[in-house]
Amino acid sequence: MQDSLTKLTSLGLSEQKAKETIKNESLTINLLAAIQEAKKFGGVPSEKCSLLYHTVSKLKPQISNHLPLIVQYIVENKIDSIVRADAALDFFLSNAHKELDIKKFEAECGIGINVTPEDIELAVENAINKSKNEILEKRYRFNSGILLQEVRNTLKWADFRDVKNEIDVQLLDLLGPKTEADLVPPDSKTKKKGKEKNEPKKTKTQDSPPPPKTEAITINDMISKLQLHKPGENFTTDGYVVTPNTEKIIAEHLKITGGKVRTRFPPEPNGILHIGHAKAININFGYAAYHGGICFLRFDDTNPEKEEEKFFKGIKDMVDWLGYKPFKITYSSDYFDKLYEWALELIKLGHAYVCHQKQEEIKGFNPPPSPWRDRPIEESLLLFEDMKNGKMEEGECTLRMKITLEEGKQDPVAYRIKYQHHVRTGNKWCIYPTYDYTHCLCDSLEHITHSLCTKEFQSRRSAYYWLCNTLDIYCPVQWEYGRLNMNYTVVSKRKIAKLIEENIVNDWDDPRLFTLSALRRRGFPPQAVNNFCARMGVTGAQTVVDPVMLEACVRDVLNTTAARTMVVIEPLLIEITEGIKDDQLVVPDFPAEPDKGSHQIKLCNQIYIERSDFRETSEPGYKRLSLQQRVGLRYTPYVIKVVEVVYDNSKAIKKLIAHAEVTSNENKPKAFIHWVSDPSEITVRLYDNLFTHKNPEDPEEVPGGFLSDVTKNSLVEQKAYCDGYLIKLAKPFTQYQFERIGYFSVDPDSQGSNVVFNRTVSLKEDSGKN
Ligand SMILES: Nc1ncnc2c1ncn2[C@@H]1O[C@H](COP(=O)(O)OP(=O)(O)OP(=O)(O)O)[C@@H](O)[C@H]1O
Numbered sequence: 117m118q119d120s121l122t123k124l125t126s127l128g129l130s131e132q133k134a135k136e137t138i139k140n141e142s143l144t145i146n147l148l149a150a151i152q153e154a155k156k157f158g159g160v161p162s163e164k165c166s167l168l169y170h171t172v173s174k175l176k177p178q179i180s181n182h183l184p185l186i187v188q189y190i191v192e193n194k195i196d197s198i199v200r201a202d203a204a205l206d207f208f209l210s211n212a213h214k215e216l217d218i219k220k221f222e223a224e225c226g227i228g229i230n231v232t233p234e235d236i237e238l239a240v241e242n243a244i245n246k247s248k249n250e251i252l253e254k255r256y257r258f259n260s261g262i263l264l265q266e267v268r269n270t271l272k273w274a275d276f277r278d279v280k281n282e283i284d285v286q287l288l289d290l291l292g293p294k295t296e297a298d299l300v301p302p303d304s305k306t307k308k309k310g311k312e313k314n315e316p317k318k319t320k321t322q323d324s325p326p327p328p329k330t331e332a333i334t335i336n337d338m339i340s341k342l343q344l345h346k347p348g349e350n351f352t353t354d355g356y357v358v359t360p361n362t363e364k365i366i367a368e369h370l371k372i373t374g375g376k377v378r379t380r381f382p383p384e385p386n387g388i389l390h391i392g393h394a395k396a397i398n399i400n401f402g403y404a405a406y407h408g409g410i411c412f413l414r415f416d417d418t419n420p421e422k423e424e425e426k427f428f429k430g431i432k433d434m435v436d437w438l439g440y441k442p443f444k445i446t447y448s449s450d451y452f453d454k455l456y457e458w459a460l461e462l463i464k465l466g467h468a469y470v471c472h473q474k475q476e477e478i479k480g481f482n483p484p485p486s487p488w489r490d491r492p493i494e495e496s497l498l499l500f501e502d503m504k505n506g507k508m509e510e511g512e513c514t515l516r517m518k519i520t521l522e523e524g525k526q527d528p529v530a531y532r533i534k535y536q537h538h539v540r541t542g543n544k545w546c547i548y549p550t551y552d553y554t555h556c557l558c559d560s561l562e563h564i565t566h567s568l569c570t571k572e573f574q575s576r577r578s579a580y581y582w583l584c585n586t587l588d589i590y591c592p593v594q595w596e597y598g599r600l601n602m603n604y605t606v607v608s609k610r611k612i613a614k615l616i617e618e619n620i621v622n623d624w625d626d627p628r629l630f631t632l633s634a635l636r637r638r639g640f641p642p643q644a645v646n647n648f649c650a651r652m653g654v655t656g657a658q659t660v661v662d663p664v665m666l667e668a669c670v671r672d673v674l675n676t677t678a679a680r681t682m683v684v685i686e687p688l689l690i691e692i693t694e695g696i697k698d699d700q701l702v703v704p705d706f707p708a709e710p711d712k713g714s715h716q717i718k719l720c721n722q723i724y725i726e727r728s729d730f731r732e733t734s735e736p737g738y739k740r741l742s743l744q745q746r747v748g749l750r751y752t753p754y755v756i757k758v759v760e761v762v763y764d765n766s767k768a769i770k771k772l773i774a775h776a777e778v779t780s781n782e783n784k785p786k787a788f789i790h791w792v793s794d795p796s797e798i799t800v801r802l803y804d805n806l807f808t809h810k811n812p813e814d815p816e817e818v819p820g821g822f823l824s825d826v827t828k829n830s831l832v833e834q835k836a837y838c839d840g841y842l843i844k845l846a847k848p849f850t851q852y853q854f855e856r857i858g859y860f861s862v863d864p865d866s867q868g869s870n871v872v873f874n875r876t877v878s879l880k881e882d883s884g885k886n
């Protein structure tokens with residue numbers, strides 16, 4: 117064990133992660149084999165550790181024979197990214213039944229393919245040539261997504277952003293700056309009559325088209341890879357216990373379900389849902405939907421002291437938000453009568469007994485066996501009735517089942533006494549069933565076909581089967597998957613409560629948290645959360661991912677759904693004394709898809725630009741405004757040049773004086789910047805990770821505990837300028853792209869003209885963070 121631990125930590129795992137990994141036997145075996153294998157090639161270089169771990173953790177048993185090859189390719193840098201590693205795993209899976217064709221394999225994973233800027237240039241040129249006639253005809257209305265797709269077909273491993281930039285450059289070269297006609301939305305020709313006469317010319321767009329369809333991994337893709345038993349074939353799964361009555365019971369079960377898949381999402385209503393629950397929701401609802409089955413939302417309400425009405429609602433809201441509709445909402449407490457009846461039966465069968473050992477006595481490893489284990493059945497029946505009738509004190513006794521769990525724990529408790537009001541059953545009960553007793557029986561009553569749960573319940577699987585079989589009732593199949601956890605955050609309810617208590621965050625939906633309500637408030641679209649879960653896949657291994665992975669999914673969705681707008685966060689005033697006249701511009705909400713609507717903004721001779729878009733002296737590579745260099749104003753036909761810099765008393769730049777000219781081939785600027793001319797003030801909240809360390813809960817990384825790891829600037833609030841039109845439109849939870857800055861979502865704190873925006877994500881990973 118110690119040896120394995122040392123080996124795993126040599127792979128860059130923290131001791132805690134290594135310990136956790138060791139609990140997963142097959143993953144540990146694979147990782148140790150990988151470490152051993154890597155020695156042949158000089159060991160695992162430190163920068164390869166996490167890729168190796170990622171890949172090995174996704175290695176399914178049916179393709180584990182390819183482990184040596186994967187290790188070799190990773191160590192030799194032939195597989196150098198998650199994309200290629202995932203492509204390799206996919207290749208192995210879809211060819212699991214065939215002999216390995218190494219050439220095909222390398223081709224599928226893009227091994228050896230180094231995409232140069234020249235490759236991209238050529239591929240874009242070819243793509244443009246292919247559609248040249250259509251492009252010349254439609255000009256900027258041509259859907260450049262088609263070009264992107266075309267390039268990806270030939271350069272699968274090229275960076276999406278590099279391709280997009282190249283397309284923009286070549287289109288600009290081919291078509292020149294946008295003309296007035298380019299800017300008029302196609303359906304607005306008739307409306308145009310009533311509009312201001314001076315429609316602006318449009319400038320080179322920096323907008324990204326929707327990402328190519330081939331990139332998306334959907335929940336269905338994820339589910340399609342899951343190979344679970346068919347309804348009614350429970351007995352084909354490992355560890356399922358077949359009894360003399362199984363055949364008959366399964367036949368009845370199939371009659372009731374009509375052979376359909378039935379799953380359930382079973383949260384405890386003791387808190388809010390978090391990103392890990394999104395995975396559970398997607399797996400349960402997704403699996404049922406994919407197979408044309410049904411999924412229950414079952415509140416596992418067996419701990420009345422922790423449960424609150426508001427959590428039932430909060431959970432239901434988040435399931436709705438993710439777009440799932442339960443077939444039926446049920447509650448473990450719906451079944452309390454039946455569960456009690458079964459408990460009596462269990463006692464009568466000699467499989468359960470009332471025990472007087474105290475909770476402290478039976479906690480921990482190797483507790484002493486219960487001296488009451490073999491007491492007469494009659495005695496247990498009477499005592500259990502007394503428990504139910506409130507004749508015993510809390511903690512005085514429990515009902516225990518005669519079964520040993522995988523981890524060696526003996527005789528788990530089935531019922532305990534709690535003099536506690538229950539949100540749904542009031543004071544009817546003072547005994548409440550435990551998870552081990554309740555879960556399988558509720559699953560059985562609802563005829564669940566696949567009881568999907570997280571890995572830590574593996575050790576309870578035999579008790580689950582035992583209880584159903586002992587009562588001779590339908591026994592569902594339990595399947596486990598790895599929990600999903602997130603770096604730089606905590607998701608445990610107790611810890612979030614502490615953060616709130618210490619005023620570190622404001623509430624359960626503070627956008628710095630990874631609860632679902634927080635993600636919604638921050639502006640994460642539910643589709644992005646689902647896409648993220650789909651990308652994570654359903655593996656047995658616990659997955660810990662960086663928020664950047666989730667943020668990438670958010671950008672993908674918002675790129676196609678968030679209307680563009682210009683907002684200036686660090687304003688610098690420019691007075692344009694020549695060459696411009698007041699105007700009202702019609703600006704498309706989605707420059708790449710002008711049909712999707714537009715908004716009007718004002719342009720006059722006073723504008724605000726970002727301070728960072730001006731430098732007094734240009735340096736090589738600098739493309740924006742300087743004393744020597746003009747810049748274009750986005751969505752206008754103008755370029756501006758600075759004629760004077762005005763300083764305040766402290767020698768800071770107070771404002772610029774500039775002249776404007778209409779863009780032409782002679783004064784074509786190197787860049788176009790955003791601006792605001794009719795400023796209305798808004799509040800923007802800029803968020804960053806709440807914790808400094810990846811694993812704030814890891815005592816090795818953070819000896820002072822997670823509270824000591826909180827960063828100072830995870831929330832920066834400041835004022836910004838937008839055009840007045842936005843104030844009138846902004847509705848809570850609506851997302852916008854503040855061009856060149858990031859995606860922002862209207863916070864529900866907004867009131868009237870006092871609009872607050874949360875930064876959902878910056879435009880690119882790591883850019884724009886304050
Ligand atoms: N991090 C996670 N990743 C995947 N599934 C999860 C995660 N956390 C909980 N689940 C699953 O969601 C379902 C409902 O969870 P429930 O609220 O009862 O869990 P929990 O373990 O109490 O959560 P937590 O302690 O994190 O608040 C269960 O099937 C559980 O296994």
Ligand SMILES: NC(=O)CC[C@H](N)C(=O)O
Pocket residue numbers: 382383384416551555568569570573
């Ligand atoms: N089997 C499961 O999915 C467990 C659900 C249960 N509510 C829990 O305690 O987490």
